[in-house]
Amino acid sequence: MGQRILLYTGKGGVGKTSIAASTACSLAKMKRKTLVISTDPAHSLGDAFGIDIGPKPKKMTENLYAQEVSVNEAINTHWNELKGYLTGLFQTEGLDPISAEEIATLPGFDEASQLLYLRQYYDEKTYDAVVIDSAPTGESLKLLSFPEAMTWYMDKIFPMGRLAARLVRPVWNTVSSMSIPDDEVFKSVESLYEYLKRIRSILSDPKISTIRLVMNPDKMSLSETKRAFTYLLLYGYPVDSVFVNKIYDESTGSFFKGWRSNQGEIIKDVSDSFTDLRIFKVPMLKEEPIGIEKLQKMSDLIYSDSDPLDTFSKEKSIQFLKENEKYIVRLKLPFADKEKLEVFNKGGELIVQLGNWKRVFYLPTVYSDKNPVKAEFNNGVLDIEMK
Numbered sequence: 001m002g003q004r005i006l007l008y009t010g011k012g013g014v015g016k017t018s019i020a021a022s023t024a025c026s027l028a029k030m031k032r033k034t035l036v037i038s039t040d041p042a043h044s045l046g047d048a049f050g051i052d053i054g055p056k057p058k059k060m061t062e063n064l065y066a067q068e069v070s071v072n073e074a075i076n077t078h079w080n081e082l083k084g085y086l087t088g089l090f091q092t093e094g095l096d097p098i099s100a101e102e103i104a105t106l107p108g109f110d111e112a113s114q115l116l117y118l119r120q121y122y123d124e125k126t127y128d129a130v131v132i133d134s135a136p137t138g139e140s141l142k143l144l145s146f147p148e149a150m151t152w153y154m155d156k157i158f159p160m161g162r163l164a165a166r167l168v169r170p171v172w173n174t175v176s177s178m179s180i181p182d183d184e185v186f187k188s189v190e191s192l193y194e195y196l197k198r199i200r201s202i203l204s205d206p207k208i209s210t211i212r213l214v215m216n217p218d219k220m221s222l223s224e225t226k227r228a229f230t231y232l233l234l235y236g237y238p239v240d241s242v243f244v245n246k247i248y249d250e251s252t253g254s255f256f257k258g259w260r261s262n263q264g265e266i267i268k269d270v271s272d273s274f275t276d277l278r279i280f281k282v283p284m285l286k287e288e289p290i291g292i293e294k295l296q297k298m299s300d301l302i303y304s305d306s307d308p309l310d311t312f313s314k315e316k317s318i319q320f321l322k323e324n325e326k327y328i329v330r331l332k333l334p335f336a337d338k339e340k341l342e343v344f345n346k347g348g349e350l351i352v353q354l355g356n357w358k359r360v361f362y363l364p365t366v367y368s369d370k371n372p373v374k375a376e377f378n379n380g381v382l383d384i385e386m387k
């Protein structure tokens, strides 16, 4: 098996850190060199292990390493310069002000720095498995949409920005003390962009990466999980399973009777809704799973005979079909709200927008001369006819 990246995401407090750490412990026991890395700014990986963990990978036991990413460490001086230049550049060159504003609200370069680690570990083949204990759902969605957003801006604005800088620089330097970035900076921006594109390809390749949704059996957590699933599919990330954590079993007695029946309904909803995904049920444990030994036990309970590195679902979120001479782009978007779904064509690109999240599709070449003529959304499947 090649290297694997497993990313656990979900609402705050559902058990992402515990499950990620527990998974890592069992992988290490199976003699796979494993890193569990926390990208949640509110790190709690150290708490789960009961050991302080630094911003560099720290050896926990044989084959097991843990790291709590520090943005400060990851974003070195050069990176900071770049950030300043970027925002400065887009504001000073008289480019579309909305774009400049959007640049400023981009998920941020903080998130990108975590992605840079991922790329490094993957390319350097440092570990057999990298398990990501990610930030609560919203934040990790930002993280995962970052390469996509960056692609969009780079394609649209970067070539213009570069040209503008060339034309303006001779005059600019005489009228302003603020410097315009030179070609060196552009080169580094370009290489950063290449990095991000590469990271996107790593994270969206089901042979390498898999995203796992962690939830608790309650209504709020269920809604958030459905939303997250839809957005992840929109961006083409491979989601293979749902972990329903903290399930009360019979041993919890009569006091929890109401809760058990409530949880039962949610669990049924989960199995009815996520039909293509593997569903892992994790009981509420009698004590907090802290320390390698307890985490290991938790993992035995979760996976029993399954290998955590397996891909539990091979569902494709996007398909390109030819049906009765019609070219169709089929996108699975279960739980998407039809009202919030928009499909449009801009400068030869196919754009699908769901609420605030927008995905630009770079289509295979047979589609390059085609435009969307019709879009239909039924039972969580969006069919876009291209002509």
Ligand SMILES: Nc1ncnc2c1ncn2[C@@H]1O[C@H](COP(=O)(O)OP(=O)(O)O)[C@@H](O)[C@H]1O
Residues within 6 Å of the ligand: 010, 011, 012, 013, 014, 015, 016, 017, 018, 019, 044, 245, 246, 247, 282, 283, 284, 285, 286, 287, 288, 289, 290
């Ligand atoms: N199955 C479980 N049984 C009992 N306690 C759990 C279980 N899963 C997680 N916990 C506890 O719940 C709390 C929150 O879990 P944590 O993994 O930190 O969640 P998250 O990373 O999603 O915020 C922690 O105190 C953790 O030890």
Ligand SMILES: [Mg+2]
Residues within 6 Å of the ligand: 016, 017, 018, 040, 043, 044, 133
């Ligand atoms: Mg956590």
